[in-house]
Amino acid sequence: MNWNLFLTELVAGVTHGAVYSLIALGYSMVYGILKLLNFAHGDVYMVGAFVGFGIITVFGGAEALSVNVWVLLLVMLVCAMLAGGLLGVMIERFAYRRLRAAPRIAPLITALGVSFFLENAAQLVLGAQYQSYNSYGWKGGSLWTSGFNLPSGVHVGLPQIIAVVGAIVLMILLTWFVRRTRTGKAMRATSFDREAAAMMGIDVDRVIVATFFIGSALAGAAGVFNGLVYQQVWPYMGFQAGLYAFIAAVVGGIGNLPGAVVGGLVIGLAQSFSIGYISSTFSDAIVFAVLIAVMVLRPSGLLGRAAVQKV
Amino acid sequence: MSGTGDQVSTDGEHGSPNGEPLLVLEGIDTFYGPIHILQGLNLEVRAGELVCLLGGNASGKSTTLKTILGIVEPRNGTVRLEGEDVTRRPTSYRIRKGIAIVPENRRLFAPMTVLENLEMGAYLHGGGSKEDFERVYSLFPVLYERRSQLAGTLSGGEQQMVAMGRALMAKPKLLLMDEPSMGLAPILVERSFEIIKQVHEAGVAMLVVEQNANVSLSIADRGYVLSTGRLVLEGKADELRENEDLRKAYLGR
Numbered sequence: 001m002n003w004n005l006f007l008t009e010l011v012a013g014v015t016h017g018a019v020y021s022l023i024a025l026g027y028s029m030v031y032g033i034l035k036l037l038n039f040a041h042g043d044v045y046m047v048g049a050f051v052g053f054g055i056i057t058v059f060g061g062a063e064a065l066s067v068n069v070w071v072l073l074l075v076m077l078v079c080a081m082l083a084g085g086l087l088g089v090m091i092e093r094f095a096y097r098r099l100r101a102a103p104r105i106a107p108l109i110t111a112l113g114v115s116f117f118l119e120n121a122a123q124l125v126l127g128a129q130y131q132s133y134n135s136y137g138w139k140g141g142s143l144w145t146s147g148f149n150l151p152s153g154v155h156v157g158l159p160q161i162i163a164v165v166g167a168i169v170l171m172i173l174l175t176w177f178v179r180r181t182r183t184g185k186a187m188r189a190t191s192f193d194r195e196a197a198a199m200m201g202i203d204v205d206r207v208i209v210a211t212f213f214i215g216s217a218l219a220g221a222a223g224v225f226n227g228l229v230y231q232q233v234w235p236y237m238g239f240q241a242g243l244y245a246f247i248a249a250v251v252g253g254i255g256n257l258p259g260a261v262v263g264g265l266v267i268g269l270a271q272s273f274s275i276g277y278i279s280s281t282f283s284d285a286i287v288f289a290v291l292i293a294v295m296v297l298r299p300s301g302l303l304g305r306a307a308v309q310k311v
Numbered sequence: 312m313s314g315t316g317d318q319v320s321t322d323g324e325h326g327s328p329n330g331e332p333l334l335v336l337e338g339i340d341t342f343y344g345p346i347h348i349l350q351g352l353n354l355e356v357r358a359g360e361l362v363c364l365l366g367g368n369a370s371g372k373s374t375t376l377k378t379i380l381g382i383v384e385p386r387n388g389t390v391r392l393e394g395e396d397v398t399r400r401p402t403s404y405r406i407r408k409g410i411a412i413v414p415e416n417r418r419l420f421a422p423m424t425v426l427e428n429l430e431m432g433a434y435l436h437g438g439g440s441k442e443d444f445e446r447v448y449s450l451f452p453v454l455y456e457r458r459s460q461l462a463g464t465l466s467g468g469e470q471q472m473v474a475m476g477r478a479l480m481a482k483p484k485l486l487l488m489d490e491p492s493m494g495l496a497p498i499l500v501e502r503s504f505e506i507i508k509q510v511h512e513a514g515v516a517m518l519v520v521e522q523n524a525n526v527s528l529s530i531a532d533r534g535y536v537l538s539t540g541r542l543v544l545e546g547k548a549d550e551l552r553e554n555e556d557l558r559k560a561y562l563g564r
């Protein structure tokens with residue numbers, strides 16, 4: 001067995017998986033509470049990635065950074081998460097809220113419209129070309145040379161570690177928030193039974209806003225992590241990532257948060273192993289094959305509850 | 312209903328003048344889309360009273376409670392709490408003023424623990440003080456034992472206790488109950504109504520919606536009877552129990 005190839009794809013799969021998981025969490029949170037597939041969610045990720053790129057530029061560009069790398073990363077993350085969160089809240093406020101009582105197809109089509117709008121707006125403002133985080137150039141490339149080696153000479157660079165560990169930290173924070181805080185509990189209650197939550201005095205509108213903010217902030221962070229590892233940002237990057245994250249959410253059991261993480265990992269691994277062992281031409285097909293297989297064997301997703309629970 | 316009809320309303324910004332009923336519904340018309348559900352409903356509950364609202368299936372009982380809470384907005388009419396017009400106020404505002412509900416079918420948050428369900432009941436009161444929990448646990452000791460269990464895994468009787476405990480967490484002045492006996496074994500119905508009596512005797516006013524006329528009239532002070540969205544009967548509970556029309560209505564179905 002070629003361990004070098006295997007471990008390379010494993011590392012790539014986990015890194016991709018971390019990014020998909022973060023995006024899938026927002027998909028799942030919004031679906032849980034509104035039963036809406038927010039197809040604009042991938043584009044929030046794109047905006048987060050561009051905000052990160054903007055911060056790099058502000059601090060002198062990849063080759064001539066004027067600040068410490070950790071400070072830079074922190075500023076990038078905070079700004080991308082805030083921008084993502086605020087964008088998510090605006091999308092909810094202006095595109096979805098009025099349609100809450102409408103037939104489900106209406107917000108779905110609106111979500112596609114918002115997605116096109118964001119992609120085209122980004123292209124208009126930022127241009128259609130690829131930009132690069134160029135993290136290889138940061139501080140003379142020291143970021144990628146540090147890290148650690150796996151057996152058979154596979155190197156794991158610091159950016160990959162930052163992306164995966166960062167994603168894990170955010171997931172832990174999210175878990176804590178949802179399980180322990182008052183708003184987090186209200187989110188769970190509202191996503192299980194919106195009317196009963198309202199009957200408890202929970203302001204459902206505010207809970208929905210909080211859900212969009214948090215889910216979208218995670219997507220913004222995912223944009224930064226992705227740029228840090230894979231460099232490229234461009235206006236249409238949200239399409240593929242959003243689609244994969246959506247598949248990840250469904251594979252894990254949409255509406256289920258641990259499911260989104262597991263689904264993200266499965267999709268990330270499926271993608272990189274099919275690229276490494278079969279061909280990059282087929283990776284989309286393989287990812288969809290995973291989706292179909294899971295849907296056939298476990299229609300409610302890997303960790304999804306069967307839909308009979310609700311009384 | 313003693314005709315309080317056309318008193319000059321000053322849109323009472325401040326609390327209730329003495330003697331104001333806790334809850335007044337005046338000329339309520341509630342629609343679902345084009346369908347006229349509640350038709351000119353007048354109803355009141357005074358402080359400390361236990362009032363029951365009877366009626367067959369789909370007569371509009373739950374809709375009445377949802378109108379009181381502001382889950383649905385009436386097209387015409389006024390909802391007054393302690394004299395204040397709250398018709399256009401959000402649900403949270405009304406709940407903060409002291410209403411709580413045990414909804415139809417209980418509507419527990421099944422994937423959350425018993426403790427978390429109780430916290431949701433006191434959502435507008437910071438999730439409940441130690442006292443609030445103690446009060447509820449002393450009424451339903453079994454909930455203390457089950458506090459870390461998911462509500463969806465409890466038995467029907469226990470779920471009913473969680474639903475009542477959840478509503479009582481907020482220390483309501485007015486407790487709305489939507490068919491508390493539904494789906495319970497007869498012995499549990501009896502237990503439920505004992506608790507209702509006990510809570511009422513502690514000074515909580517109640518509006519109890521029921522199809523089970525006998526049991527609810529036996530503990531109520533007054534009652535209303537709803538039929539396809541209109542009140543057809545109202546009066547003292549013991550008078551209603553003797554009423555031929557009510558008997559016929561319930562036997563005729």
Ligand SMILES: Nc1ncnc2c1ncn2[C@@H]1O[C@H](COP(=O)(O)OP(=O)(O)O)[C@@H](O)[C@H]1O
Nearest residue numbers: 343344348366367368369370371372373374375
């Ligand atoms: N959300 C709703 N949308 C449309 N119609 C409804 C809705 N809820 C209840 N109804 C209708 O309103 C009528 C009264 O319902 P409800 O108040 O639930 O009756 P009850 O509680 O007395 O059984 C019924 O005909 C019911 O079908």
Ligand SMILES: [Mg+2]
Nearest residue numbers: 372373374415
């Ligand atoms: Mg009902």
